[in-house]
Amino acid sequence: MQAGRVGMRVDNFFRANGRRIRNMAAAIAPYLAAEAPALAAGVATAGQAASAYSTLRDQLDRAAA
DSSP: OHHHHHHHHHHHHHHHHHHHHHHHHHHHHHHHHTTOHHHHHHHHHHHHHHHHHHHHHHHHHHHHO
């Protein structure tokens, strides 16, 4: 039961902040690219994934309504 509540909180966090996370990752990644290209790629990928999750959940909610 507690895992379900934690999951809902995580879901709400990513739905509310997915686009912000993507924008922050896009701003940070170029600065990391010179010293740690793999880290920059990981940050950029994580930002895109957070944004895609947020967008997908919004689309699913609209389709279910």
